Each structure stands twice: as C-alpha cells, then as structure tokens.
Amino acid sequence: MKKSPTTRSIVIAVDGTAASGKGTLAKKLAAHFHFAHLDSGALYRLTALAVLDAKGDPKDPADALKGAQSIDLSLAGDPAIRTDVVGQAASQVAAIGAVRQALLDFQRSFLASPPGGSPGAVMDGRDIGTVICPEATAKLYIDARPELRAHRRWLELKGMGIARDEAGLLAELNARDAADKSRPISPLKQAPDAALLDTSDLGIDAAFAAALALVSTKIEGALKDRHRG
Ligand code: CDP
Numbered sequence: 001m002k003k004s005p006t007t008r009s010i011v012i013a014v015d016g017t018a019a020s021g022k023g024t025l026a027k028k029l030a031a032h033f034h035f036a037h038l039d040s041g042a043l044y045r046l047t048a049l050a051v052l053d054a055k056g057d058p059k060d061p062a063d064a065l066k067g068a069q070s071i072d073l074s075l076a077g078d079p080a081i082r083t084d085v086v087g088q089a090a091s092q093v094a095a096i097g098a099v100r101q102a103l104l105d106f107q108r109s110f111l112a113s114p115p116g117g118s119p120g121a122v123m124d125g126r127d128i129g130t131v132i133c134p135e136a137t138a139k140l141y142i143d144a145r146p147e148l149r150a151h152r153r154w155l156e157l158k159g160m161g162i163a164r165d166e167a168g169l170l171a172e173l174n175a176r177d178a179a180d181k182s183r184p185i186s187p188l189k190q191a192p193d194a195a196l197l198d199t200s201d202l203g204i205d206a207a208f209a210a211a212l213a214l215v216s217t218k219i220e221g222a223l224k225d226r227h228r229g
Contacts, residue, residue: 010035010120010222011111012215013129015188016142018087018173018180019149019156021199021207025142026124028208033122033219036114040125040132041090043103045081046071048089058089061096068093068102079160084172091176094126095183107132119226120219126180129191137222138215139194148200149173 012029016022023039030037047067048058056063075081093099107123111133114121123132129139144152150170157164180188190196195214199207 009111009114010219010226011133011136011138012120012122012219013133013136013139013191013194014122014124014142015126015128015130015140015191015194016124017144017149017177017188019153020142020144021152021204022124022140022142024204025140025197025199025208025211026122028204029211029215030122032212033120033223034118035120035122036110036116036118038107038110038121038123039076040103040107040123040128042076042081043068043071043106044090044094044099045086046073046075047093047099047103048086049075049081051093052086052089058092061098064093064096065098065102068099079162082157082160083162084164084169087176088172091179095179095185097185100127100186104132119223126188127186129194130189131186134191138218139191140211140214141190141194141196142211143196143198144200146170146174146177 012035014022014026014029026039027037029035047064050070051058051063051067054063054067056067058064080086111121111123129136147170150166150173153169153173154164154166177188197207197210197214202210
C-alpha cells in the first residue's frame with residue numbers, strides 16, 4: 001500500500017465544534033510535547049477574508065477558490081479574521097470542494113515536515129482526524145454545551161476589543177456548527193478512533209490535563225519508538 005505523506009511524523013489531530021476550546025488545547029499540547037502547531041481554521045478564515053476584501057461572494061466557488069489561492073499567512077494572527085462575519089464566510093468557503101483541495105497540500109506538508117524540525121505536529125480543525133490525517137497518532141474530538149461556547153467566544157472577542165451580544169453569538173455558533181456538520185464534503189464529525197472530550201465543566205487547566213491524559217500513552221510510545229528507530 002502506498003504510504004501516506006504524513007506517516008513518519010507524530011500527529012495529534014484535534015477536531016471539534018466552534019469555540020469548544022480546541023485551539024487552546026492544541027496550542028498547549030504542542031507546547032507540552034515541543035511539537036509544531038497549525039490552526040487549520042485560520043486557513044479558512046484567511047480565505048474568507050481574502051474573498052470579502054476583494055468584494056467577492058464566499059458562496060461562489062470561483063471567488064472562494066481565488067481567495068484560497070491568495071491567502072496571506074502573515075495575517076493568521078490578525079484579529080480581523082476572528083470576527084463572526086469572517087467566521088460565517090469561512091464556513092461558506094469551507095463547504096466548497098475546490099477550496100478544501102487547495103488547502104489540503106499545505107496542511108499535509110505541514111504534518112509531513114513540521115516546521116523547526118519538530119518530531120510532531122498538532123493540528124486543530126474540523127476534518128483533521130477524518131480527512132487530512134486519518135492515520136494520526138492520537139485524535140481528540142472537543143465539544144462543550146453551546147451556551148458555554150458562546151460565552152467563551154464573547155469573552156475572547158471582548159479581550160480583542162470587539163463588543164458582541166451573547167445571544168447573537170450563540171445563534172451564529174449553532175448555525176455554523178449545523179452547516180459544518182451537514183455539508184457533503186468533509187463534514188465535522190467525530191472520527192471512530194477519536195477520544196471525546198467535553199470541556200463544558202472544565203477550566204483551561206483541567207481540560208488540558210484531561211486532553212493530555214487521553215493522548216499521552218500514544219504520543220509517549222511514538223516518541224520512544226522514534227528514539228529507538
Ligand atoms: O474558532 P472556531 O472554532 O469558531 O472556528 P475555526 O476553527 O476558526 O473555523 C472557522 C470555520 O472554518 C469553521 O466553521 C469551518 O467551517 C471551517 N473549517 C473547516 O471546514 N475545516 C477545518 N479543518 C477548519 C475550519
């Protein structure tokens with residue numbers, strides 16, 4: 001069987017619903033294991049921003065593909081991509097097969113050769129354990145009750161100086177989750193071999209401890225194998 005391009009790296013796939021805490025957990029896991037980290041959602045958000053900036057339609061396949069082909073990775077940390085307008089447009093461009101295909105190689109290359117010569121990578125998103133890297137060493141599926149996720153997103157946006165009402169955010173998160181779960185291409189779903197972590201009743205430290213407990217045996221084992229081999 002032809003080997004997948006990522007089989008040599010150690011990979012932690014972190015998928016889950018909007019504002020479930022997957023990004024924070026992915027970053028903390030990466031720091032813990034000294035792995036590289038990629039927030040794949042930023043790629044879809046950057047695509048959406050490129051489309052909106054060009055006055056295009058995020059639902060139009062040609063506009064969306066042009067956006068995916070012109071993303072500026074240096075803007076990944078820009079608060080402009082975190083707004084709910086961009087989030088909704090991200091969900092629309094993410095439903096288009098040509099966009100997902102255009103972003104696939106970048107994600108797989110990142111996993112195959114994590115930056116900085118790291119032995120592994122953590123990637124968070126919607127389809128990492130199901131489509132981008134089904135052979136990931138460890139997989140997590142993160143979820144939390146919608147009201148709590150909306151509250152967390154409200155706090156996050158407030159911290160960035162963006163005022164929003166929580167009810168509106170809750171409606172937007174629910175709509176985006178429904179769209180992400182029901183789209184025909186790469187829908188959000190828990191991979192059969194992913195461990196479910198519900199962060200509703202957990203603070204950041206407790207959620208991280210739980211995530212670590214779920215992946216550590218597999219990751220420590222893979223690191224030992226690498227040292228031996
Ligand atoms: O931060 P939040 O959880 O709200 O969303 P995100 O991870 O930044 O993703 C924004 C949107 O991009 C999602 O609603 C998905 O539609 C899309 N996305 C995707 O389809 N596949 C991924 N691997 C990551 C994000």
